[in-house]
Amino acid sequence: MEISQHRNGIREIVRSWRAQGETVALVPTMGALHAGHMALVARAGELADRVVVWIFVNPAQFGDPADLAAYPRAPERDLAMLRAAGVDAAFMPEAGEIYPDGDETIVETTRLANILHGQVRPGHFRGVTTVVAKFFNIIRPDFAIFGEKDYQQLQVIRKMVRDLFMDVEIVSVETVRDDDGLALSSRNIRLSPQDRRAALVLFRALERAGEMACSGTTVEALRTALSAMIGAEPRARLRGIDIVRAETLAPLSGPLTGPAAVLLSAEFGGVLLIDQKVVSP
Ligand code: PAF
Numbered sequence: 001m002e003i004s005q006h007r008n009g010i011r012e013i014v015r016s017w018r019a020q021g022e023t024v025a026l027v028p029t030m031g032a033l034h035a036g037h038m039a040l041v042a043r044a045g046e047l048a049d050r051v052v053v054w055i056f057v058n059p060a061q062f063g064d065p066a067d068l069a070a071y072p073r074a075p076e077r078d079l080a081m082l083r084a085a086g087v088d089a090a091f092m093p094e095a096g097e098i099y100p101d102g103d104e105t106i107v108e109t110t111r112l113a114n115i116l117h118g119q120v121r122p123g124h125f126r127g128v129t130t131v132v133a134k135f136f137n138i139i140r141p142d143f144a145i146f147g148e149k150d151y152q153q154l155q156v157i158r159k160m161v162r163d164l165f166m167d168v169e170i171v172s173v174e175t176v177r178d179d180d181g182l183a184l185s186s187r188n189i190r191l192s193p194q195d196r197r198a199a200l201v202l203f204r205a206l207e208r209a210g211e212m213a214c215s216g217t218t219v220e221a222l223r224t225a226l227s228a229m230i231g232a233e234p235r236a237r238l239r240g241i242d243i244v245r246a247e248t249l250a251p252l253s254g255p256l257t258g259p260a261a262v263l264l265s266a267e268f269g270g271v272l273l274i275d276q277k278v279v280s281p
Contacts, residue, residue, distance in 0.1 A: 026141035032186035061127030198235035213279035
């Protein structure tokens with residue numbers, strides 16, 4: 001596996017593959033890899049001749065410096081996992097390589113970035129779209145693979161690619177869960193055993209949402225039921241329940257008549273977790 005920390009280095013590697021007519025799939029990550037990331041890597045390998053994984057804890061998407069400092073980092077372990085999975089190249093730049101002195105350009109989806117999770121974490125999605133646009137320009141992949149767990153992020157990136165005519169196909173992969181249902185996340189290792197158990201309430205609430213949608217419900221009844229379930233878990237600090245149109249993330253009300261994305265966020269012992277499910281009547 002080739003490892004590069006520099007824009008020009010990874011560009012050269014990708015150029016040499018392209019010169020042989022090979023296609024490239026990119027898996028964006030912030031490291032601390034787990035089975036969820038490896039599912040993205042596996043999908044990338046099915047789609048393209050070459051797989052590049054980027055590992056970059058992007059400062060621009062963290063509002064709170066303490067959250068950035070606490071973000072788990074395990075580069076050696078990450079590289080071992082990527083080697084074992086047969087990844088062709090890892091791109092691990094320093095922040096100065098991506099945000100050089102004098103850098104001032106940002107990319108923002110003005111509506112989608114500032115609703116829902118974007119209201120809870122102002123500037124977060126602007127940081128994501130800006131870094132993703134930069135990496136797309138550096139690597140120019142044919143495919144880029146994102147997890148459905150970060151559902152709003154996925155829609156924001158699809159919108160950016162559509163609006164800016166970017167020549168890359170965005171491919172999504174279903175959320176990978178532990179056996180008990182907890183969505184895999186790099187943040188999970190910061191949960192105490194009690195908070196990890198408590199966090200299962202998010203999965204249970206989403207299962208309940210699926211059942212209620214199937215048997216017919218209103219958005220209001222669904223929200224009340226989910227709020228009561230999560231509210232009954234003393235270790236959970238509910239941050240958001242959003243029930244929105246699956247593609248546009250536009251608000252919904254009244255009887256549920258089509259596919260809706262149920263987006264949950266809650267803190268457990270100060271660790272913010274998100275989970276999602278698309279439910280249909
Ligand atoms: O989903 C993530 O890990 C990050 O938001 C991403 C897409 C790698 C951008 O930093």
